[in-house]
Amino acid sequence: MTQTRILRYGHQDFQLLEKNTRYQGFFKLDQYKVTHKRFDGSESEVLTREVFERDDAVVLIPYDPVSDSVVLIEQFRPGAIRAGDTPWMLEFIAGMFKQGESPVEVAIREAKEEANLTIAPASVSNVMKYLSSPGGMSEAMYVYLALIDSSTAGGVHGLDEEGEDILVHVVKRQQALELLKQGKIANAATVIGLQWLALNYQAFQSS
Template sequence: MNENSQIMLRYSAGDIELKSKQTVYHGFFKLEQYQVRHRLFNGGMSELVSREIFERGDAVVLMPYDPNTDSIVMIEQFRPGAIRNNDTPWLLEFVAGMFSANESPIDVAIREAKEEANLDLTENDISPIMNYLSSPGGMSEQIHLLIGIVDSKGVGGVYGLAQEHEDILVHVIKREEAMRLLLIGKITNASTIIGLQWLQLNYKNL
């Protein structure tokens, strides 16, 4: 094993050759076909690889947290991608949404908090947690995960935009109860799992 094989993350965008990118389907979401070569760890370049990439745009996920009551505002909604789930396609999640033109992650978080949970937040209430790729083997989506400090008193109800076919039930859940639900497999959405694990490590500092 040579010395260079131990260097982590030594390649960058300059070490790929994107020969072509073609849209093969464009409906509610978009599917593109990439023809790409990339540098190999043992030297040289790979053969030309063809991959279909799901292009749905980036998303913002907001975890509304009330440090005074150690509670989290969570939403419950139907998700067609979870129909194959043997349990239920209704998932417990955080507030989330896609970008509109010229919006920042905080802009999206403020808008979606109001639409999905009737929460009124300002820029000062929101802080970034991390950005991550949700499924980079076949999807380009990047998730912007943020936390919003809220007052959960009186929060609840059914919200969402009718034109987007949203039917969203809002819950206020104690952090310890949310962790119990995570432990027994009742929370299965990736961004919610990541957010809760971050909160469990950091809630004492909020």
């Protein structure tokens, strides 16, 4: 049986013919006209697609290996209104890049702003990079884990100038996974982060 090669095409196998901005506000909407190589070797027709241009962001999993707990934040999210459940989301700490910042610098800054956590750079490790919704959005998410002491975590935080009102929770890892199972955690980055932690937490407990 012939094995099909996975991810056979790359950047040289498509052409971006046009890119025009259709909306510019807090975020941007661009219209792309592209062609790409098809799996039978032929060229596709010209495809017109709108892409929500959202800058890249960093997600931080704050994990306390001593108490086997994670820090979750709770905040209002307007994009969750249409889903019909509560628009207050349980999430990991996250934020977008500022000019010249590295992913680790974003993680450390956002941890302080959103949860009043002081994170040492040496405690931060890379988990993964993934695309949020590549069918129509350009955002890439950089996921990191930070080893923390959660004993003093709590309270309400966030930046007034950004309209943030963020409640901090310290949750046992197993409880967080149960909330995930119950559908109480519906933020994609947090779902992905918790599932990764469920597979890898023991490596950090022994470190």
